[in-house]
Structure formats: structure tokens, C-alpha cells
Amino acid sequence: MTDLNLSGKSIPPGLAHQWRVALPGLISGTLAAVIAGIAMLAGLWFIIKFIDNMSWCWLNYALVSWLLAALFTALSSWLAHQAESRFAAALRRTVAQHLIRMPSNILAKQNEQTLKQLLTDDVASLHHMLAHLPGEIAVFTVIPLLSIGILIYFIGISAIWVLLPGLIASVYYLIIIPRMTRRDGTARMQVMLDIINKADEYVRGIPVYRIYGQHSSALTAYTEATEKFTHNMVHWVAKAATPAAIATAMLQAVATFAIGYWVSYTQDTTTLAATLLFSLAIVTPALRLGHGIDYIRAGRAAAGRLTEFLHQPLLPAGTINHLPEPAVLSVHDAVFSQEEHPVLRKLSFTFPAGAITAITGPSGAGKTTLLNALAGYIPLTSGTVQLGKTDLSALHDDTRHRLILFIPQGYDVLDNTIRANLALTAPDASDEVMQQALARANLNLDLSTPARTLSGGEKQRICIARAFLTQAEIILMDEPTSALDDQNAREIFQALQELAHTAHKTIIIVTHQPALADKADAKLVLEALRSEA
Known part of the structure; x- marks a missing residue:
């Protein structure tokens, strides 16, 4: 909303x-x-x-x-x-x-x-x-x-x-x-x-x-x-x-x-x-x-x-409300520097629609930075992120939020019920639909349960359940299975892959788990451009 x-x-x-x-x-x-x-x-x-x-x-x-x-x-x-x-x-x-x-x-x-x-x-x-x-x-x-x-x-x-x-x-x-x-x-x-x-x-x-x-x-x-x-x-x-x-x-x-x-x-x-x-x-x-x-x-x-x-710099405010072409997400010659330190350099990649893409690489390689740029939350130093042939920065915020769902790293939830948390993504969804989304995220809890009382893994799966409720064509997820055991991680990854194939969604996941990355339909491997202090 x-x-x-x-x-x-x-x-x-x-x-x-x-x-x-x-x-x-x-x-x-x-x-x-x-x-x-x-x-x-x-x-x-x-x-x-x-x-x-x-x-x-x-x-x-x-x-x-x-x-x-x-x-x-x-x-x-x-x-x-x-x-x-x-x-x-x-x-x-x-x-x-x-x-x-x-x-x-x-x-x-x-x-x-x-x-x-x-x-x-x-x-x-x-x-x-x-x-x-x-x-x-x-x-x-x-x-x-x-x-x-x-x-x-x-x-x-x-x-x-x-x-x-x-x-x-x-x-x-x-x-x-x-x-x-x-x-x-x-x-x-x-x-x-x-x-x-x-x-x-x-x-x-x-x-x-x-x-x-x-x-x-x-x-x-x-x-x-x-x-x-x-x-x-x-x-x-x-x-x-x-x-x-x-x-x-x-x-x-x-x-x-x-x-x-x-x-x-x-x-x-x-x-x-x-x-x-x-x-x-x-x-x-x-x-x-x-x-x-x-x-x-x-x-x-x-x-x-x-x-x-x-006077702090702001993200550009776009005005385009409708995409004239399919929402294929791509990045062209992306360069990003943080305090004069290079994070991304001349990166170009097209993320296939109807598929799940895994972004991997060592710590400091810019995986989370790239995901934030794809979501439109940080401007690139140079280069462009495009949906179809339209620059992401040219889209109106409402249009961008309608097309892209970003689930950040961690398991922050509202201090409210599970229902209220899921309603942020699907305000009109029925309880039955919400329960189905939780089930696909391997979670079986009452919707009236206070989210703050849950474990880290349960909170993370509430965030994952949002992916099964959203109407967005592109879903960006940063380390969505980091707090889960291997079996839950594999089952949820398979459910997300099925969602990408059947609903023709572009799902992009940052992960440090090689086993999951190998199961993805496409893989983008980033290399660290600066040494770790």
C-alpha cells in the first residue's frame, strides 16, 4: 500500500x-x-x-x-x-x-x-x-x-x-x-x-x-x-x-x-x-x-x-506508469563505488523471465548492492538497470513497487500478527490464501500469532511467504534461506522455482549456499573488487 x-x-x-x-x-x-x-x-x-x-x-x-x-x-x-x-x-x-x-x-x-x-x-x-x-x-x-x-x-x-x-x-x-x-x-x-x-x-x-x-x-x-x-x-x-x-x-x-x-x-x-x-x-x-x-x-x-x-541526495522520481513492453530485468555496464571503493564494475546481465537466478560470490563482492540497485533503492555510479527497454529510474514509484517485490536480508517483521505482516504484500488476500502461502513456505501457524514471538527461521519464512502472495512480476530475495536448515531450504527453493516456472515470474536470489545456487535456472557469479579489511 x-x-x-x-x-x-x-x-x-x-x-x-x-x-x-x-x-x-x-x-x-x-x-x-x-x-x-x-x-x-x-x-x-x-x-x-x-x-x-x-x-x-x-x-x-x-x-x-x-x-x-x-x-x-x-x-x-x-x-x-x-x-x-x-x-x-x-x-x-x-x-x-x-x-x-x-x-x-x-x-x-x-x-x-x-x-x-x-x-x-x-x-x-x-x-x-x-x-x-x-x-x-x-x-x-x-x-x-x-x-x-x-x-x-x-x-x-x-x-x-x-x-x-x-x-x-x-x-x-x-x-x-x-x-x-x-x-x-x-x-x-x-x-x-x-x-x-x-x-x-x-x-x-x-x-x-x-x-x-x-x-x-x-x-x-x-x-x-x-x-x-x-x-x-x-x-x-x-x-x-x-x-x-x-x-x-x-x-x-x-x-x-x-x-x-x-x-x-x-x-x-x-x-x-x-x-x-x-x-x-x-x-x-x-x-x-x-x-x-x-x-x-x-x-x-x-x-x-x-x-x-x-539536502541529502535522493533517488530520482520517475513518471512512467505503464511499461510498453514485457518486464524483462537487465543491467547494463553497471558501476557502483562506495566511498571511492569499487563494488561493481562494468556488469551486464539479463535475468531470464519465468526462471530463478542465483547471485553468488564472496563477501564484499556486491551481491546485496546489486540487489538494491535492481530494486531501485540505490543509484548506480554509472550504467543502467532496465525493465524491458525502460530505465528503472524512469518508472513512477507505484509502478516500480507493483512490478518488483524486494525481500531484504534478515527476518525483520512488524510487531503485529502474522496476518498483518502478510497483508503488507496482499491486503485483500483471504485467510485461506495466506495460509496456503505459509504452507508453501513450510510454515503452519495461526494467522493471529504475534510475529515477534516467532523464531528467526519462522520470521524468515513469513518473509518468504510474501513471494507466494505478491502480484509482482519480479521478486528479489537476499539470503532468504540463511536461517533455515538444509531440508527446509531445499524444499522452499523448489517451491520458489516452481512459482517462477508456473507464474512466469523473474525470481533473483542472493545465496551463499552452493547446493541451492547449482539448482537455479541461471547463475550470476560476482567477484570481489577490493580486499577485506
Whole structure:
């Protein structure tokens, strides 16, 4: 079952498309946040007017202003989160598209933890940055600038002194913290990653440690990593604690009120009240500056990682939906190099239809690489793979998946029932048909059996059963009998050969078993082009 929206489309690199999706909502949210900030300051202004002449109408105006501020703040938050949700949905979809179209040799290099981070932590970091962006713009720009203007109006240029606490805090968050992060950030992150990895290795490796009796050494390694983590984090906190304490102290209301009173105590009551109230409108944003900078820093780092990932090369997206000729699979002058090491060199071969072909050769000869190229999962360095006279890369993904079934090496199954696993290949197949496919794979199990409870050989035979269910004309199988005993391997190979002959399917099997390779209708022997390290 192929999602038509996730395949066969060109994917724009970077995050430009996702930004455009979110931009209208972010602009609207920012305008609403600015209006909310102005309304809040208007409420303070009306309180000053009330202090000046004690007219109750000013209190009513203040209440209305603050009500408007609350409404527009809520509207701003809703608009920003709506825009962010559209951005996150588009971004996750783009990452999914990219994963689907990424060559298998490049995908194999991606760390599982890194991919999880891209789809969870990094998207969440961008969420915090985008969802709070409109409010932060209003808080850090509009409100302080208007407050400064009002203070200068009331007490003149001496209002600059009221900015001192906010300036000191800003220096801490904008200069000191970034310098400390640049100096110690990489090492600190490495220490955190080390403790996470050590804990993960220890928990996951307990069964292995039991086998080899290495409990004590594993626990020692985990303990050392824990001690190193504690030492480094305490050292870093000690360096950051003093400037953080100074910045926090300067941001307390008492510091701002003291300076405000000092510059305006000789003025009338109205001016004094305006100085005290509007000075808080300046220092309050500084209280949020740390979180705002953290959001921006984390969001920029996440955007960088996502952009780098989205610039990874992709498989070509074909557009041909129907083959004009029979689906005869062939490879012409195939060359493939992995990190400048040759794996395949000038290989040409036509795989006979209605027959089973065995690919053999020593380890490192490129058997699995060739099978991935035949499936369209990796691009050749040069040369072509063709179905009939059509380049495989020119086929639409849906067409290629309909024509070719690839069963990779190993026995990975879904954490679900046998029925659910087989339904991936034949979603409309009845239970009777599925049971027949299992029987041809020498497996007699109930379809409701959880696949994760099976042995390695049973899981492998579930994968083999897919070959008897598929409508694909070409079946590629990488070491399909590696976990089976000789008798089961021979019987299943014979069943696959019968399938190729009776259903006129092209079946290509990679195998290290000479006895099976000798029984194949055709054989392709690959030679290693580089020595084993």
C-alpha cells in the first residue's frame, strides 16, 4: 500500500516551503501580539490618569484595555500555534518523503537516534521557536520601545537609568551565555550524549552481558560515565552560577523600583507612578530573555540539522506508469563505488523471465548492492538497470513497487500478527490464501500469532511467504534461506522455482549456499573488487 502523496514527487530542499506555509499565520499572530502589547500599556496609561484626577472612567478604560490585551494575546497564541502546526505537519511530511526517497546506502548511515531526534526533538524545538515568536517580538520590541518613550516623556533623558537592570541582564543573556556556550557547549553536549549512550548500551546489552559474563565490566563503564557526567556538569554550573545570580538579582522588581524612585522621587505623584509602572514594562521582557534566546538557539540548531538532512541526495522520481513492453530485468555496464571503493564494475546481465537466478560470490563482492540497485533503492555510479527497454529510474514509484517485490536480508517483521505482516504484500488476500502461502513456505501457524514471538527461521519464512502472495512480476530475495536448515531450504527453493516456472515470474536470489545456487535456472557469479579489511 503506497501513499501516493509520499512518493513520486520532487521534494524542495531546505525549509523554505514550510516557512511559506507558516508565514501568514505568524504575521497575523505578530500583529495580534503587538496590539495586545499596546493595549496593555494603554491600561497602565489609564491607571496613571486615574492617579492624576481620580475619575472612575479611567479605571473602566484600563479594564477594557486589559480585556482587549487578553483577547488579542489569546488570538495571537492561537494564530501562532495554528501556523506552527501547519509548519510541523508540512515538515514531518517532507522528512517522511525524504526518508522514502533516500538511497538505502545513505539511509543505512543515518543513526537511528539521530532520525528520532529529527522527527521529535528538532521539530519540537522549531515548535517552541515559531509558536512563541509573535509574542516574543511584541514583548522584546514594541512594549520596551513604547515604555521608554513614555518614560522619557515624563522624566526626560534620566529615564535611561531605569534601563540599567535590563541592560545588565541582556549583556548576560546575549553575550556571556553565548560565549560560554561556544566555549563549553560542544563538550557539554558530548558528555550528555555519552551518559545517554552508556545507559542505553547497558540496558540493551544486559542479555549479551549475561551470555559472556561481563556484568561487572559493563557496570564499571556505566559508573565511570555517570561520574564523568556529574563532574563536568557541576564544573559548568559553577562557572555559570555567579553571572547568573547577578543577572537574576538585577531583574528583581526591587532593583528597578529603587532606580525608578531615585530618578523621579522629586517629581509629582503622577510622574513617580508612571516611572515605577512603566519601568516594569522594560524589565519584564528581560526576565523572559533567557527563555527566548534558548528557543531561538535551539530552533536555529534544529533548523540547521533538518536542512542538512533535507539536502541529502535522493533517488530520482520517475513518471512512467505503464511499461510498453514485457518486464524483462537487465543491467547494463553497471558501476557502483562506495566511498571511492569499487563494488561493481562494468556488469551486464539479463535475468531470464519465468526462471530463478542465483547471485553468488564472496563477501564484499556486491551481491546485496546489486540487489538494491535492481530494486531501485540505490543509484548506480554509472550504467543502467532496465525493465524491458525502460530505465528503472524512469518508472513512477507505484509502478516500480507493483512490478518488483524486494525481500531484504534478515527476518525483520512488524510487531503485529502474522496476518498483518502478510497483508503488507496482499491486503485483500483471504485467510485461506495466506495460509496456503505459509504452507508453501513450510510454515503452519495461526494467522493471529504475534510475529515477534516467532523464531528467526519462522520470521524468515513469513518473509518468504510474501513471494507466494505478491502480484509482482519480479521478486528479489537476499539470503532468504540463511536461517533455515538444509531440508527446509531445499524444499522452499523448489517451491520458489516452481512459482517462477508456473507464474512466469523473474525470481533473483542472493545465496551463499552452493547446493541451492547449482539448482537455479541461471547463475550470476560476482567477484570481489577490493580486499577485506
